[in-house]
Amino acid sequence: MGEVPAIRLDRLGKRFRVSQREPGLRAALRALFVRTHVEIDAVCELSFEVPQGQRVGLLGPNGAGKTTTLKMLAGLLHPTSGRAQVLGHEPARRSHELLRSIALVMGQKRQLSWDLPALDTYELNRVVFDVERSVHQLRLTELVELLELGEVVRKPVRTLSLGERMKCELVAALLHGPRVLFLDEPTIGMDVAMQLALRDFVREHNRRTGATVVLTSHYMEDVAALCERILVIDGGRLRFDGSIEALVRRTRPLRRVSVRADALPTDDELRALGQVVEREPPRMALDVAPERVPEAVARLLALPGSHDLAVADAPLEEVMRELFAMRAPEDEAGAEPSSRGSDA
Amino acid sequence: MSTLRHHLAVVAAMARLGMAEAVAYRVSLLIWIVTSIFPLISLVLWRALAEDGPIGDYDQGDFDSYFVAAFLVRQLVASWVVWDLDRSVRNGDLSVLLLRPVSPVLHHVIINVSVLPLRLALAAPIGLAVLLATGGMQVLDDPTLWLLVPPVLALAWLLNFTVQLSVGCLAFWLTKAAPLFDLWLGAFLVLSGYAVPTSLFPAGLSEVARVLPFHAVLGFPVELMVGRLSWSEALVGLGLQAGWLVIIGAVAAVLWRRGLRAYGAFGA
Numbered sequence: 001m002g003e004v005p006a007i008r009l010d011r012l013g014k015r016f017r018v019s020q021r022e023p024g025l026r027a028a029l030r031a032l033f034v035r036t037h038v039e040i041d042a043v044c045e046l047s048f049e050v051p052q053g054q055r056v057g058l059l060g061p062n063g064a065g066k067t068t069t070l071k072m073l074a075g076l077l078h079p080t081s082g083r084a085q086v087l088g089h090e091p092a093r094r095s096h097e098l099l100r101s102i103a104l105v106m107g108q109k110r111q112l113s114w115d116l117p118a119l120d121t122y123e124l125n126r127v128v129f130d131v132e133r134s135v136h137q138l139r140l141t142e143l144v145e146l147l148e149l150g151e152v153v154r155k156p157v158r159t160l161s162l163g164e165r166m167k168c169e170l171v172a173a174l175l176h177g178p179r180v181l182f183l184d185e186p187t188i189g190m191d192v193a194m195q196l197a198l199r200d201f202v203r204e205h206n207r208r209t210g211a212t213v214v215l216t217s218h219y220m221e222d223v224a225a226l227c228e229r230i231l232v233i234d235g236g237r238l239r240f241d242g243s244i245e246a247l248v249r250r251t252r253p254l255r256r257v258s259v260r261a262d263a264l265p266t267d268d269e270l271r272a273l274g275q276v277v278e279r280e281p282p283r284m285a286l287d288v289a290p291e292r293v294p295e296a297v298a299r300l301l302a303l304p305g306s307h308d309l310a311v312a313d314a315p316l317e318e319v320m321r322e323l324f325a326m327r328a329p330e331d332e333a334g335a336e337p338s339s340r341g342s343d344a
Numbered sequence: 345m346s347t348l349r350h351h352l353a354v355v356a357a358m359a360r361l362g363m364a365e366a367v368a369y370r371v372s373l374l375i376w377i378v379t380s381i382f383p384l385i386s387l388v389l390w391r392a393l394a395e396d397g398p399i400g401d402y403d404q405g406d407f408d409s410y411f412v413a414a415f416l417v418r419q420l421v422a423s424w425v426v427w428d429l430d431r432s433v434r435n436g437d438l439s440v441l442l443l444r445p446v447s448p449v450l451h452h453v454i455i456n457v458s459v460l461p462l463r464l465a466l467a468a469p470i471g472l473a474v475l476l477a478t479g480g481m482q483v484l485d486d487p488t489l490w491l492l493v494p495p496v497l498a499l500a501w502l503l504n505f506t507v508q509l510s511v512g513c514l515a516f517w518l519t520k521a522a523p524l525f526d527l528w529l530g531a532f533l534v535l536s537g538y539a540v541p542t543s544l545f546p547a548g549l550s551e552v553a554r555v556l557p558f559h560a561v562l563g564f565p566v567e568l569m570v571g572r573l574s575w576s577e578a579l580v581g582l583g584l585q586a587g588w589l590v591i592i593g594a595v596a597a598v599l600w601r602r603g604l605r606a607y608g609a610f611g612a
Contacts (some may be wrong), residue, residue, distance in 0.1 A: 016608070076443070077607065078605045078607075099444065104443055111443070120364060121361075124357050129445060
């Protein structure tokens with residue numbers, strides 16, 4: 001018998017009904033009597049499966065449905081249609097067995113008691129999640145050491161810096177040893193050093209414990225550095241499922257070849273090889289079809305004083321911009337609110 | 345049995361956290377208590393009015409006992425779940441509780457109850473000082489009736505809690521639900537016996553007020569504690585409390601269950 005998947009979504013959908021009105025006093029008064037609602041499909045027929053132990057990144061622009069998906073997986077939101085399963089459980093039922101096996105870290109939400117030291121919340125979680133004292137102590141020591149928290153866990157949470165607080169939140173989420181870890185924008189507002197530290201930690205945690213990690217982030221670098229698999233969601237629909245390399249190749253198949261040389265050829269001279277996208281002598285870069293890369297490399301290496309030749313994929317931010325810019329017409333329908341006025 | 349032990353451990357751990365928070369917020373708690381001395385103000389007014397002779401079946405000493413008891417009972421049946429729930433549904437903080445393998449309702453019950461000892465410790469000296477100033481208190485002299493006091497107070501607390509829970513649940517659908525609780529509070533101030541003992545109400549109104557849930561939360565426990573009720577009256581009151589609790593508890597349960605389906609988990 002095969003292992004139950006960490007996550008299985010079957011045509012999952014979530015529709016929100018939100019009231020809407022124009023700005024201004026007149027509209028406010030009118031809204032007292034006639035309310036206009038719009039229905040928004042935040043998530044639409046989403047289907048995918050994640051085996052246990054995988055690190056998956058959910059990518060998408062603002063309002064794409066990433067966080068809504070995550071909240072349905074954590075049992076906070078009830079789906080409007082379709083089915084979600086996490087470790088074989090239906091999350092919306094919030095069975096205690098499932099809640100003991102998952103954790104959700106929200107970059108903008110805190111679970112630690114604001115005016116008490118983090119240790120107080122950790123102790124509460126130990127009891128609530130039914131973790132043996134010795135196991136708890138072992139994990140706590142390990143996490144505090146790994147995240148270099150030291151005495152920070154003994155100070156009232158309100159006195160901590162954002163980075164320290166996020167680390168303490170992460171400890172709180174991991175102390176019960178969750179088998180599936182949902183991270184929603186965990187690095188939001190952090191400086192670069194802190195982001196790197198957090199990524200290293202999550203990767204190491206996944207390697208050591210085999211926990212499944214599902215991450216959403218606005219920072220492409222987070223996702224690229226951490227996740228072996230990418231799910232691109234836009235307009236509530238799945239647009240891509242695969243590795244980051246495959247995503248880049250599919251969206252921007254051209255490779256970017258750059259070089260520095262004493263004399264650069266003109267755009268016309270290179271037209272047969274590819275398109276020049278940057279020209280700042282002594283450096284230039286051109287986008288080249290993969291099969292023509294050897295030819296381009298040979299040609300550029302032969303330039304007088306040629307050095308620093310590099311072949312790379314297009315920058316990830318550019319790839320994503322391009323991906324979201326080329327929406328299919330049926331996705332547009334899903335992304336836009338379907339306006340249906342109704343009376344309150 | 346280990347499950348039972350686990351549940352007890354959870355209750356104890358949450359109570360410890362609730363008490364730790366209460367101690368952290370002790371000054372605001374004291375201020376809240378001081379601002380709820382309304383019955384002690386009623387005491388001064390009614391005492392002055394009763395100077396020339398009893399009003400109804402209350403003389404000056406009766407008013408002293410009644411209003412000090414009302415002040416203390418109000419402290420003992422207090423909870424604030426309506427404000428907590430209203431805020432946490434609107435800003436999404438409820439999500440944190442929903443991720444723990446403990447019912448968020450139980451969480452609120454324990455956190456609210458765990459503050460009661462500290463609340464009483466801060467309020468009792470105020471009540472005592474008033475009694476010393478006014479010259480003592482009459483209390484229930486039938487020791488067997490005292491047995492009813494703990495369950496009556498527990499039911500009064502639960503009743504207040506479930507009303508607050510029901511109103512707080514409306515936050516799942518409304519932008520702000522807590523102001524609706526002011527409607528309950530307004531009726532409570534008049535009809536519970538908080539400002540005037542309900543037995544002093546005009547005939548007709550008195551009988552109606554005494555079967556309403558407001559009286560079950562405050563007036564009834566107070567009258568029991570100051571020895572104004574017979575066994576049969578006490579049992580009727582207890583039955584009314586239980587009946588209201590079943591009705592309001594059922595409403596709260598339905599609203600809570602449906603509310604979770606409508607919960608938007610915003611703010612994250």
